[in-house]
Amino acid sequence: MQSYTIFIVLIALTFFGFRMGRNRAVKASEGHLSKLHSLPIYHGLYVAIWCSIPSLLIIFIWIISEPLIVTTLVLSELPVELQNQSQAQLNLLMNDVRNIAAGNIGISEADPAVIIAAERYSAVSRTSGTAQFILILNLAIVGLTLGIKYIAPHFRARILVERVGMILLIIASTIAILTTIGIVLSLIFESIRFFEKVTPIEFFFGLEWSPQIALREDQVASDGSFGAVPIFAGTALISFIAMIVAVPIGLMSAVYLAEYAHSKFRAIAKPLLEILAGIPTVVYGFFAALTVAPFLRDSGGLLGLSISSESALAAGVVMGIMIIPFISSLSDDVITAVPQAMRDGSYGLGATKSETILRVILPAALPGIVGSVLLAVSRAIGETMIVVMAAGLSANLTANPFEAVTTVTVQIVTLLVGDQEFDSAKTLAAFALGLTLFAITLCLNFIALRVVQKYREKYE
Amino acid sequence: MNDTIMDSGLRPSRETANIVRRGLKKRYAAEQRFKLYGLLAVCAALAFLVIMLGNIIYKGHTAFIQTEVKLEIYFDEDVIDPTGKRDEQTLRGADYGRLIKTSLRKQFPNVQKRRDKRKLYRIVSAGSPFELYRMVQKDPSLIGKTQAIWISAAANIDILNKGGIDTTRPETERRVNNKEISWYENLREAGLIRADFNTRFFTAGDSRDPEQAGVLGAVIGSLLTLAITLLLSFPFGVMAAIYLEEFAPQNRWTDIIEVNINNLAAVPSIVFGLLGLAVFLNFFGLPRSAPLVGGMVLALMTLPTIIIASRAALKSVPPSIREAALGVGASRMQVVTDHVAPLAMPGILTGTIIGMARALGESAPLLMIGMVAFIVDVPQSPTDPATVLPVQVYLWADSPERAFVERTSAAIIVLIGFLVCMNLTAQILRQKFEKHW
Numbered sequence: 001m002q003s004y005t006i007f008i009v010l011i012a013l014t015f016f017g018f019r020m021g022r023n024r025a026v027k028a029s030e031g032h033l034s035k036l037h038s039l040p041i042y043h044g045l046y047v048a049i050w051c052s053i054p055s056l057l058i059i060f061i062w063i064i065s066e067p068l069i070v071t072t073l074v075l076s077e078l079p080v081e082l083q084n085q086s087q088a089q090l091n092l093l094m095n096d097v098r099n100i101a102a103g104n105i106g107i108s109e110a111d112p113a114v115i116i117a118a119e120r121y122s123a124v125s126r127t128s129g130t131a132q133f134i135l136i137l138n139l140a141i142v143g144l145t146l147g148i149k150y151i152a153p154h155f156r157a158r159i160l161v162e163r164v165g166m167i168l169l170i171i172a173s174t175i176a177i178l179t180t181i182g183i184v185l186s187l188i189f190e191s192i193r194f195f196e197k198v199t200p201i202e203f204f205f206g207l208e209w210s211p212q213i214a215l216r217e218d219q220v221a222s223d224g225s226f227g228a229v230p231i232f233a234g235t236a237l238i239s240f241i242a243m244i245v246a247v248p249i250g251l252m253s254a255v256y257l258a259e260y261a262h263s264k265f266r267a268i269a270k271p272l273l274e275i276l277a278g279i280p281t282v283v284y285g286f287f288a289a290l291t292v293a294p295f296l297r298d299s300g301g302l303l304g305l306s307i308s309s310e311s312a313l314a315a316g317v318v319m320g321i322m323i324i325p326f327i328s329s330l331s332d333d334v335i336t337a338v339p340q341a342m343r344d345g346s347y348g349l350g351a352t353k354s355e356t357i358l359r360v361i362l363p364a365a366l367p368g369i370v371g372s373v374l375l376a377v378s379r380a381i382g383e384t385m386i387v388v389m390a391a392g393l394s395a396n397l398t399a400n401p402f403e404a405v406t407t408v409t410v411q412i413v414t415l416l417v418g419d420q421e422f423d424s425a426k427t428l429a430a431f432a433l434g435l436t437l438f439a440i441t442l443c444l445n446f447i448a449l450r451v452v453q454k455y456r457e458k459y460e
Numbered sequence: 461m462n463d464t465i466m467d468s469g470l471r472p473s474r475e476t477a478n479i480v481r482r483g484l485k486k487r488y489a490a491e492q493r494f495k496l497y498g499l500l501a502v503c504a505a506l507a508f509l510v511i512m513l514g515n516i517i518y519k520g521h522t523a524f525i526q527t528e529v530k531l532e533i534y535f536d537e538d539v540i541d542p543t544g545k546r547d548e549q550t551l552r553g554a555d556y557g558r559l560i561k562t563s564l565r566k567q568f569p570n571v572q573k574r575r576d577k578r579k580l581y582r583i584v585s586a587g588s589p590f591e592l593y594r595m596v597q598k599d600p601s602l603i604g605k606t607q608a609i610w611i612s613a614a615a616n617i618d619i620l621n622k623g624g625i626d627t628t629r630p631e632t633e634r635r636v637n638n639k640e641i642s643w644y645e646n647l648r649e650a651g652l653i654r655a656d657f658n659t660r661f662f663t664a665g666d667s668r669d670p671e672q673a674g675v676l677g678a679v680i681g682s683l684l685t686l687a688i689t690l691l692l693s694f695p696f697g698v699m700a701a702i703y704l705e706e707f708a709p710q711n712r713w714t715d716i717i718e719v720n721i722n723n724l725a726a727v728p729s730i731v732f733g734l735l736g737l738a739v740f741l742n743f744f745g746l747p748r749s750a751p752l753v754g755g756m757v758l759a760l761m762t763l764p765t766i767i768i769a770s771r772a773a774l775k776s777v778p779p780s781i782r783e784a785a786l787g788v789g790a791s792r793m794q795v796v797t798d799h800v801a802p803l804a805m806p807g808i809l810t811g812t813i814i815g816m817a818r819a820l821g822e823s824a825p826l827l828m829i830g831m832v833a834f835i836v837d838v839p840q841s842p843t844d845p846a847t848v849l850p851v852q853v854y855l856w857a858d859s860p861e862r863a864f865v866e867r868t869s870a871a872i873i874v875l876i877g878f879l880v881c882m883n884l885t886a887q888i889l890r891q892k893f894e895k896h897w
Contacts, residue, residue, distance in 0.1 A: 067745045162793040169707065172699035176721045176767070179760050183731060186738035249501045256498025269502055276509055278879060280821030282850040283872050286857045287512050290865065321508045328505070350480075352487055354494035375726065382728020384824035385850075389857060409730050413827055416737065434734040438727065445726040449719075 014052040017144045021047030024151045038158035046157040049164055050147035055140045062132050074121045079113050097121050190431035197425045198226045209395035211426045230395035234405030239380040241316025250327030258335040277325035285389030288318035310404040315390040323376045334368030337459050368455040374448035378441040384409040408433050520869025526658035527621040528610040531563045535602045546600050556589035585612040587672035615670045615863035665836045670863035675871050677838045681846030688755020689819050697766030705774040706796050725764035732761045733828025748830035749845035757825045762815040769811020773804040778897045806893035813886040817879050823850035849875045
């Protein structure tokens with residue numbers, strides 16, 4: 001609650017500083033605005049920057065470091081026998097303390113030492129909040145007065161404000177890089193911890209996957225087996241089925257819409273196809289699990305086939321439908337980019353339209369189409385909700401599409417949803433799977449984007 | 461050699477012409493076939509769309525109606541508040557279930573066996589005592605009075621009333637037995653059953669009882685999450701786009717950023733969830749299941765979309781605008797803030813809304829940061845535990861209760877309704893304000 005107050009006070013002060021700076025500048029010009037180097041608004045912004053940015057930085061640092069400092073302070077006050085515990089137990093203890101302090105748990109059944117710690121926790125947090133409030137308030141006021149002092153007709157406020165603006169722009173543009181670094185580091189860091197417990201050879205080449213077996217603590221990583229081959233195979237199977245559905249339908253629709261369709265039909269059909277891409281994947285998952293899978297199972301039963309109700313086929317087909325618009329819209333762009341001269345040349349030789357498409361346009365557009373298919377594959381591999389809802393949970397090394405298989409994303413979700421301990425091989429395995437997923441999709445995307453870009457350059 | 465080519469090229473001999481003519485029919489047939497395949501592909505894709513949406517609407521439209529039972533309830537003071545203090549604690553702790561049971565017993569005096577009675581009590585929703593508590597809380601003067609009240613029916617009776625149960629099937633294969641059906645018929649003939657608009661679905665949080673469950677908690681959770689996402693991704697996305705499009709020098713660093721943004725746009729969403737789990741939850745210790753963290757994760761995910769859309773919008777502003785502004789003495793920053801960015805704003809907003817719509821439908825990364833908990837309360841602030849609409853769909857779809865199927869479909873309808881609104885807004889923005897130079 002207190003942090004909201006700080007922000008409101010800060011915003012109010014900043015606005016006040018802005019108004020004051022602007023008015024001061026107008027006054028300093030003595031009625032001749034042309035005397036000012038910068039427009040009054042820049043003087044106002046200059047004061048506002050002084051008022052807000054240092055305070056925001058401090059708040060940011062505070063938010064990051066506060067939990068750590070408060071935890072250390074509270075733990076150091078605990079009785080000695082409680083302090084000599086493992087890190088995991090201490091974390092659990094701190095959780096109790098925090099919950100009691102927040103009033104989430106009744107204090108009746110708690111350990112008295114924990115209750116004392118909870119009181120101490122609230123006290124320290126309160127002190128920290130007050131200290132932060134006072135510090136920020138002072139900093140903002142000092143910034144404000146400092147900023148105002150600089151205002152003078154010849155003061156180059158605009159140059160300085162624009163410089164700060166430029167720095168902000170540069171910071172914003174590096175966030176994407178920071179995100180990538182964050183992803184790579186967090187995945188690699190946790191994966192290394194996983195590979196300390198399970199060798200990479202076992203992970204990448206083992207045929208047995210049953211992480212849930214490890215129930216007792218001394219059993220972790222010794223009995224639970226982490227051979228990921230069945231998962232990779234399952235992912236490949238479902239993605240393959242999805243591609244069998246998506247590539248012909250997507251490509252043929254692209255060809256039809258780009259080459260044959262009347263412009264009115266195209267204007268209606270294309271946005272409708274794109275709707276398929278806009279529907280949330282959880283909806284596809286629901287449809288796959290509750291409609292397509294039972295339908296396939298029942299119709300398989302009529303034909304004498306035994307189709308599992310979590311068959312790879314159901315998940316794959318529905319995923320294929322989801323991917324159709326990706327392939328069709330990308331291929332459509334690629335096909336329309338083929339120069340008209342190539343079509344004309346082919347017609348001139350007496351080829352029919354379909355012969356032109358099959359022998360001239362598609363070969364010319366092939367790199368772009370391959371790129372779009374690669375992007376679609378990477379989408380299929382990384383797709384989560386459809387398979388979580390419609391595919392199986394148990395790892396099953398099979399190429400039979402009627403059986404239930406599991407995928408990388410399904411395993412990540414099942415390993416990480418629910419209660420988790422952060423040092424068990426089970427949860428860390430999810431990060432190793434995540435790293436594999438990230439690496440594979442990154443390669444596919446990289447190649448696909450390169451191919452598409454090269455192709456575009458060729459005809460532009 | 462040369463002669464023959466020239467000859468056949470200019471004046472095809474009768475023989476060649478015959479070969480071509482003989483093949484023509486086949487080639488035209490192939491042409492028609494090919495065209496048909498294309499049309500079939502488009503139709504197949506559209507048919508899938510129609511089947512899926514039709515199926516969901518068919519399954520879900522009944523959830524907007526809720527069956528109710530009219531009961532004469534005597535608000536017995538001895539049961540609710542024997543001491544007459546009327547304080548919050550007593551009112552909340554009272555056994556409202558007994559009032560309903562008494563009323564049901566009065567309605568069906570013939571039901572005597574213990575087992576039958578228990579079945580009888582299950583005609584009304586397990587959450588109905590709470591409905592009574594709400595009424596008494598609002599108006600304590602009810603105590604001591606008798607009033608006829610419409611109470612939500614239990615899920616099975618609800619399905620029965622909507623015709624979802626085939627009464628001709630043998631009793632053991634049905635979810636409701638003959639006795640329950642006879643009670644239901646009895647009530648219906650007495651005019652004590654009605655089907656009303658299901659307001660609870662829009663005003664309640666999640667519940668284990670399908671007839672008490674609503675989407676409000678999830679909708680508010682989604683709105684809070686989206687607000688955080690927008691607050692973070694819009695300013696940073698637009699600023700990054702402005703830098704890359706207007707100021708960045710053509711060098712290696714800029715190239716790296718560009719490649720990086722394009723790749724980030726295609727990273728599977730679940731990987732962002734792993735990032736959120738490892739960095740925001742475990743490293744920074746932010747609260748689990750909170751819209752704050754969900755919004756941060758989704759912001760990182762939508763950032764590339766917004767950057768790419770904003771760059772396209774900035775690029776479409778013709779250079780003459782920039783040159784004119786520079787010509788009258790604006791600084792490069794002023795050119796952007798006063799001229800280029802406002803002109804590009806419709807395009808930027810369109811891209812942002814589309815990015816937001818995608819974030820609204822996203823659920824995989826939110827599973828990673830614990831937004832899948834069963835949460836009854838409607839979240840009040842971005843740090844309260846919450847869930848979002850698509851995750852609510854996932855949770856209900858997993859539920860074994862049959863009555864949740866129609867609610868899941870109804871939640872999907874609500875979700876798609878939001879998405880349609882957002883996309884329409886984007887469309888209108890694009891058509892109304894986007895300039896074509």
